[in-house]
Amino acid sequence: MNQRPRIAIHKFASCDGCQLAFLNLGEDLLTLARMTDIVHFAEAGPVDPEAAVDIAFIEGSISTPEDEERIRRVRANSRYLVTIGACATAGGVQALRNFADAGEWIASIYARPEYIQSLATSTPIAQHVKVDLEIWGCPVSGRQVLAALRALLSGVPPWLEKDKVCLECKRRQTVCVMVARGLPCMGPVTRTGCGAICPSFGRDCYACYGPAENPNTESLARRLQGLGLVPAAVARRFHFINAQAPGFAETGARRGKASHD
Amino acid sequence: MTESRHIPVQVPVLARVEGEGALELRVRDGAIEEVRLRIFEPPRLFEKLLEGRDYTEVPDMVARICGICPVAYQMSAVHAIENLFGADPGPWVRAMRRVFYCGEWIQSHSLHIHLLAAPDFLGYASVVEMAGKHASEVRRGLKLQALGNEIIRLLGARSVHPVGARVGGFHRAPKPEEVSALLEKLRAALPEAEGLARWTASFDLPRDEQDFTCVALRHPREYPMNEGRLVSSQGLDIPADQFETRFAERQAPHSTALHCLLDGKPYLVGPLARLNLNLDRLPEPVRELVDGLGIPFPSRNMHHSIVARAIEIVIALREAIRLLESYREPRESWIAIQPRAGNGAGCTEAPRGLLWHRYEIDAHGKVMRARIVPPTSQNQSRIEEDLRQSLQRFGTDRPEEALRRHGEMVIRNYDPCISCATHFLELRIT
Amino acid sequence: METGFLPRAGFQALLDALHRAGYRCVGPQVRDGAIVYDTLNEIGTLPQGMHDRQGPGQYRLESTASPRCFGWANGPQALKPFLFAPHEAMWRAERDARGALHFSEILPAAETLAVIGVRACDLAALRLQDRHFLQGKFADPYYAARRENLFLVAVHCTQPADICFCASTGDGPRATEDFDIALDELDDGYLVQAGSDRGGAIAAKLPLTPATDAQRSQADAELQAAARRQSRGLPSRNLREVLFANLEHPRWADVAERCLSCGNCTSVCPTCFCHGEFDETALDGSRSLHARQWDSCFTQGHSYIHGMTIRADTRTRYRQWLTHKLGSWHEQYGRSGCVGCGRCIAWCPVGIDITEEVRAIGGGGGHG
Amino acid sequence: MVNASLPHEIEVVERIQESPTIFTLRLRFTDPAQHAAFRFAPGQFNMLYLHGVGEVPISIVSDPEDEKLFDHTIRVVGRVTRGLEQLQARDRLGMRGPYGRGWPLKQAEGHDVMIITGGLGCAPVVSVINYVIRRRDRFRRLIIMQGVKHSDDLIWRSQYSQWSKLRDTQVLVAADVGVALWPWHIGRVTELFDQVVFEPSQAMIMMCGPQGMMQVAVEHLLRRGVAEDHVYLSMERNMHCAAGLCGHCQYGGKFVCKDGPVFSYSEVKALFGIKGF
Numbered sequence A: 001m002n003q004r005p006r007i008a009i010h011k012f013a014s015c016d017g018c019q020l021a022f023l024n025l026g027e028d029l030l031t032l033a034r035m036t037d038i039v040h041f042a043e044a045g046p047v048d049p050e051a052a053v054d055i056a057f058i059e060g061s062i063s064t065p066e067d068e069e070r071i072r073r074v075r076a077n078s079r080y081l082v083t084i085g086a087c088a089t090a091g092g093v094q095a096l097r098n099f100a101d102a103g104e105w106i107a108s109i110y111a112r113p114e115y116i117q118s119l120a121t122s123t124p125i126a127q128h129v130k131v132d133l134e135i136w137g138c139p140v141s142g143r144q145v146l147a148a149l150r151a152l153l154s155g156v157p158p159w160l161e162k163d164k165v166c167l168e169c170k171r172r173q174t175v176c177v178m179v180a181r182g183l184p185c186m187g188p189v190t191r192t193g194c195g196a197i198c199p200s201f202g203r204d205c206y207a208c209y210g211p212a213e214n215p216n217t218e219s220l221a222r223r224l225q226g227l228g229l230v231p232a233a234v235a236r237r238f239h240f241i242n243a244q245a246p247g248f249a250e251t252g253a254r255r256g257k258a259s260h261d
Numbered sequence B: 001m002t003e004s005r006h007i008p009v010q011v012p013v014l015a016r017v018e019g020e021g022a023l024e025l026r027v028r029d030g031a032i033e034e035v036r037l038r039i040f041e042p043p044r045l046f047e048k049l050l051e052g053r054d055y056t057e058v059p060d061m062v063a064r065i066c067g068i069c070p071v072a073y074q075m076s077a078v079h080a081i082e083n084l085f086g087a088d089p090g091p092w093v094r095a096m097r098r099v100f101y102c103g104e105w106i107q108s109h110s111l112h113i114h115l116l117a118a119p120d121f122l123g124y125a126s127v128v129e130m131a132g133k134h135a136s137e138v139r140r141g142l143k144l145q146a147l148g149n150e151i152i153r154l155l156g157a158r159s160v161h162p163v164g165a166r167v168g169g170f171h172r173a174p175k176p177e178e179v180s181a182l183l184e185k186l187r188a189a190l191p192e193a194e195g196l197a198r199w200t201a202s203f204d205l206p207r208d209e210q211d212f213t214c215v216a217l218r219h220p221r222e223y224p225m226n227e228g229r230l231v232s233s234q235g236l237d238i239p240a241d242q243f244e245t246r247f248a249e250r251q252a253p254h255s256t257a258l259h260c261l262l263d264g265k266p267y268l269v270g271p272l273a274r275l276n277l278n279l280d281r282l283p284e285p286v287r288e289l290v291d292g293l294g295i296p297f298p299s300r301n302m303h304h305s306i307v308a309r310a311i312e313i314v315i316a317l318r319e320a321i322r323l324l325e326s327y328r329e330p331r332e333s334w335i336a337i338q339p340r341a342g343n344g345a346g347c348t349e350a351p352r353g354l355l356w357h358r359y360e361i362d363a364h365g366k367v368m369r370a371r372i373v374p375p376t377s378q379n380q381s382r383i384e385e386d387l388r389q390s391l392q393r394f395g396t397d398r399p400e401e402a403l404r405r406h407g408e409m410v411i412r413n414y415d416p417c418i419s420c421a422t423h424f425l426e427l428r429i430t
Numbered sequence C: 001m002e003t004g005f006l007p008r009a010g011f012q013a014l015l016d017a018l019h020r021a022g023y024r025c026v027g028p029q030v031r032d033g034a035i036v037y038d039t040l041n042e043i044g045t046l047p048q049g050m051h052d053r054q055g056p057g058q059y060r061l062e063s064t065a066s067p068r069c070f071g072w073a074n075g076p077q078a079l080k081p082f083l084f085a086p087h088e089a090m091w092r093a094e095r096d097a098r099g100a101l102h103f104s105e106i107l108p109a110a111e112t113l114a115v116i117g118v119r120a121c122d123l124a125a126l127r128l129q130d131r132h133f134l135q136g137k138f139a140d141p142y143y144a145a146r147r148e149n150l151f152l153v154a155v156h157c158t159q160p161a162d163i164c165f166c167a168s169t170g171d172g173p174r175a176t177e178d179f180d181i182a183l184d185e186l187d188d189g190y191l192v193q194a195g196s197d198r199g200g201a202i203a204a205k206l207p208l209t210p211a212t213d214a215q216r217s218q219a220d221a222e223l224q225a226a227a228r229r230q231s232r233g234l235p236s237r238n239l240r241e242v243l244f245a246n247l248e249h250p251r252w253a254d255v256a257e258r259c260l261s262c263g264n265c266t267s268v269c270p271t272c273f274c275h276g277e278f279d280e281t282a283l284d285g286s287r288s289l290h291a292r293q294w295d296s297c298f299t300q301g302h303s304y305i306h307g308m309t310i311r312a313d314t315r316t317r318y319r320q321w322l323t324h325k326l327g328s329w330h331e332q333y334g335r336s337g338c339v340g341c342g343r344c345i346a347w348c349p350v351g352i353d354i355t356e357e358v359r360a361i362g363g364g365g366g367h368g
Numbered sequence D: 001m002v003n004a005s006l007p008h009e010i011e012v013v014e015r016i017q018e019s020p021t022i023f024t025l026r027l028r029f030t031d032p033a034q035h036a037a038f039r040f041a042p043g044q045f046n047m048l049y050l051h052g053v054g055e056v057p058i059s060i061v062s063d064p065e066d067e068k069l070f071d072h073t074i075r076v077v078g079r080v081t082r083g084l085e086q087l088q089a090r091d092r093l094g095m096r097g098p099y100g101r102g103w104p105l106k107q108a109e110g111h112d113v114m115i116i117t118g119g120l121g122c123a124p125v126v127s128v129i130n131y132v133i134r135r136r137d138r139f140r141r142l143i144i145m146q147g148v149k150h151s152d153d154l155i156w157r158s159q160y161s162q163w164s165k166l167r168d169t170q171v172l173v174a175a176d177v178g179v180a181l182w183p184w185h186i187g188r189v190t191e192l193f194d195q196v197v198f199e200p201s202q203a204m205i206m207m208c209g210p211q212g213m214m215q216v217a218v219e220h221l222l223r224r225g226v227a228e229d230h231v232y233l234s235m236e237r238n239m240h241c242a243a244g245l246c247g248h249c250q251y252g253g254k255f256v257c258k259d260g261p262v263f264s265y266s267e268v269k270a271l272f273g274i275k276g277f
């Protein structure tokens, strides 16, 4: 590539954690700045939200009317659009509000709810504009973001991991926490990419990387009930970080209202 | 001639809900009429999301409030819930939580100093520009940031939304080999961190003394992180669970973040407030380092915050080394918890200042109500007050660009959140 | 080739002899609620008295008063991860300033490793993996490097779990070949048998006493009882015909309702060999590491070719696993790919039982 | 032990754009000794490695007796092929091979050779056509049948016309969708079987393309009396190692990479057309 590709990193409703995948790159952050032209990345300095770019990375979900507008403009200005993280890809943990009366919630936190402009839902970017690549995870892994960047710099579509966490657990030779300890692990339906860190820390995966390809959520739900979870608890397993993701939304809903009645 | 200038500055800001905000300034006849730090990040409604969840899910949920200081959210939450259940996880857990927190301070402060604040004081638009002339300092900063992340990973597997913390302790105890490998790196980094402190102290920082109230935790022996009483520079000294008796949140029409006030007045939390109030808790070597910096702490110059952060990196590094040097692998890394109904508060020192949580939980361990007061909503009124004073002193007749930059620099001293403290953009006059 | 009796306390002498001969020893230890292989320097860390309870999707350890250190059936690991690494770098590519590429292989250091406590089923699996990785058209240099100096101490299995069926596949519970040393564990010590010259040399360094007939017959009786205790089984005949004659059997859809397509079964299976290769490239594109890791026919990528996935659903994936393992393996390696270790039953999160599925699909007929 | 997984450096000598999505790379080893030692048979394939991206199996289309270069004709479909597309003369890449079992060309001598392809530019069989034409007197009739989705997809058009003029050679081309002036059939290539002149008992059939097309063709040919082991097809499965180790290309008990990719119908018929294998 003769010209350095232009890159933007945009933020919507989120915790900023996925952008840290860039800020935590260390030496590679400087390499990235050398190889590309980072035109908009508010956290790191450059700000030009309306700039036309080759690659736009989007963090965060859409939860206000203004953001609905803004993401359209970003799309129009970007040749290749990548969502990073659970918020941008599946609506994020804040999408739990989609199950509730968000207006009532706002009223209970803010004394003057009329000041607060907000949609009743938190929705993924792909519900609003075309997305070229979705990188899952809450937060995304720096390794995956780097690999995607590298592929795009080589002019080829990035390769995405979509297998189950279980495979990575076994590669790490972690003892299965579900089989050996009866923990309600979400690994068998969850997308790998994190390195199967939860089971390696002796705990159950809570599905922060969203659904894997071909997830049998119903079978796992039955298994979790077999382990002693009541239906509402099973619902909460699915309705957590990626509550709106396909498969998780339905199986959770079928077991009852997750957290709020 | 009456000149009215209304100067909005786009600023992404952290708050209860961090993200986007703006600085609005109205100047009439050279006097600042109104300063507003507008936060319009869409609310993510975490307090409500928590309702109905099991207490065991809280640490993973609250981490998602902030990707830059998830450890702080997890720590305040586990303390609040353990207080509520009357559980004491014992000295190993206590020590490891401090180590965990040290990692976050080092990571967050290094990131702030190098990526956000230092370019301001040295006159660069971003760290990338700064790296040209100050390559070794930037590398040192990135290395310290990485080291902070590594400490978090030791106990939490990853640095953003770590997965190791639980009510009652940690899911897993590190292996002694991992601890000693890390210790070596920490020891090697100590001279670097001290160099960093001296470097920040050498900046030509604006002199701008102001009167403000500092609030921080205070512990009988240690530099505060996970526990202590709530104290202020004006004599406040109450147990942390009585926070609500003196501190109250108020909603401003221009913000989705609530403003928190102490007895109705603005106050400061964060590194400078912590240092000012805990100078006598510094370990001896740090004390000597601070004495040699030539800055008279306690300081009333908010621009000294960057130095306070660098000093806290040294404190955290030393503390992590001290605690890990006596590391023993425990039989169990967490205690069993017996839920009971009640109400409990927890307060810890996030990198950006006090982070207060309260939970009401039923007998089955289900969260009934939650309340979270993050550092930024506590600093928000103080930021506005500071802006008013410092911009007035700076000179309101200056070009907008200069006003904007100065305003941003002032805001960045509070490190309201990473996206807040950035180098932004165009200035619009309406 | 029986060589004698090693009193329980003399077991350390075996470790010491192996250490002196330059081996790193790995042996069974309790970790995270299961028996796994880990570096073994002291007999004190052996899982003495530990016993496992296994069932479909279930594994629990319990502590007993037994003095035995090998009174358990296999945990999740086999020999496989020691030879066919779950994840490994294969070669590195570097591009110099002129655009030329340089390739360098990354072979594992050929470690001299002694594995203590290997079961008969895993030795049978090792033979199958040897055939796959070493005896085909192209030998795998990575596997070969690790295989080269492997020393195997087998312990005949007297405590098969509920999920074991090695007796029906003819692969256990007695280890009959491919070990350097085999042990029968009795309450007060071990009957030692050398299976190779290397094994004989190590055995010669042990404080052995002559074995008694009583010891021998007790060991035999325990092994026979162990075989009898196995309640599960696969028909010993070649199942290839019957499986491929039943490719549209409704049971495939039935099991697909339960199966999570998670690949735990293929990962714990000691004979499964599938792996994927990929590149990890430096951000500036100068260097790239070509690596490989375990894959499974339960993944989408396993059967992806551009524009289509040959096995897009769980039904065809489960069918691939079973028809390969018990069917086409015969064509490839002259026998079934199942050695009866039962791991895929225990470590399946939803407890799918290969023997039961086979029976349902028409491969019944008991132990025949 | 030879490490069959390690690529060797090769160089692009020439790049030819055959169609909007198909291009040919003419290649040689950068090490002349390696180049001189390189031997292959038509139907065999190489693993091409694009630096930092990955490897793909690609058939060799050039003549085995061409000592200067070897050619690969590649269609852009995904990650690696898209990256390969960007290569220019003098660029370097990695290569290992050749792999697999090629076409039964020795056996085919003295037979009618019928080549059937479907889909976009089926490179593997073009090498057979060229091979037969260059050694024309060793074979009897040559029948070339090519089906494409759209008439624009047909690459090497002029070659098809030239081939059709050769003696004892029949060329039948079909496009599902044809544009004006398309001289050949509109419809499926398998609809043209009735026009084929050949001796079923003396024929060797070689085909590659979509499974559906091959299935229809096989059924027809068997009905016409061609023996099962005179019908050869080239199979495509996911491939990583190409050495029979990684397991991806298994087709029942066969490893496509080393037992194939060319199989006689009798070898694969048990599973042919069954979804999931």
Ligand SMILES: Cc1cc2nc3c(=O)[nH]c(=O)nc-3n(C[C@H](O)[C@H](O)[C@H](O)COP(=O)(O)OP(=O)(O)OC[C@H]3O[C@@H](n4cnc5c(N)ncnc54)[C@H](O)[C@@H]3O)c2cc1C
Binding pocket: C304, C305, C306, C307, D045, D054, D055, D056, D057, D058, D059, D060, D073, D074, D075, D076, D077, D078, D079, D080, D081, D082, D123, D124, D235, D236, D237, D238, D239, D240, D261
């Ligand atoms: C024996 C053989 C010979 C071939 N000869 C040619 C040829 O001469 N010309 C040509 O254009 N194509 C040929 N192909 C197909 C070619 O290999 C695929 O189009 C190519 O692998 C797609 O890779 P990609 O990265 O561009 O596509 P993606 O869709 O991005 O594929 C990603 C990965 O999946 C795998 N994969 C995807 N499709 C295939 C496939 N069809 N076969 C095997 N693995 C696949 C590869 O590992 C690939 O890297 C041949 C395939 C085989 C098996």
Ligand code: SF4
Binding pocket: A165, A190, A191, A194, A195, A196, A197, A198, A199, A204, A205, A206, A207, A208, A209, A210, B163
């Ligand atoms: S194991 Fe599961 S919850 Fe844990 S980090 Fe990975 S995907 Fe997230």
Ligand code: SF4
Binding pocket: C266, C271, C272, C273, C274, C295, C296, C297, C298, C320, C321, C322, C324, C325, D247, D250
């Ligand atoms: S195809 Fe499936 S069953 Fe066969 S070796 Fe590979 S993973 Fe195992």
Ligand code: SF4
Binding pocket: C258, C259, C260, C261, C262, C263, C264, C265, C266, C298, C344, C347, C348, C349, C350, C351, C352
């Ligand atoms: S059979 Fe069990 S272990 Fe195997 S893929 Fe299916 S659910 Fe997973």
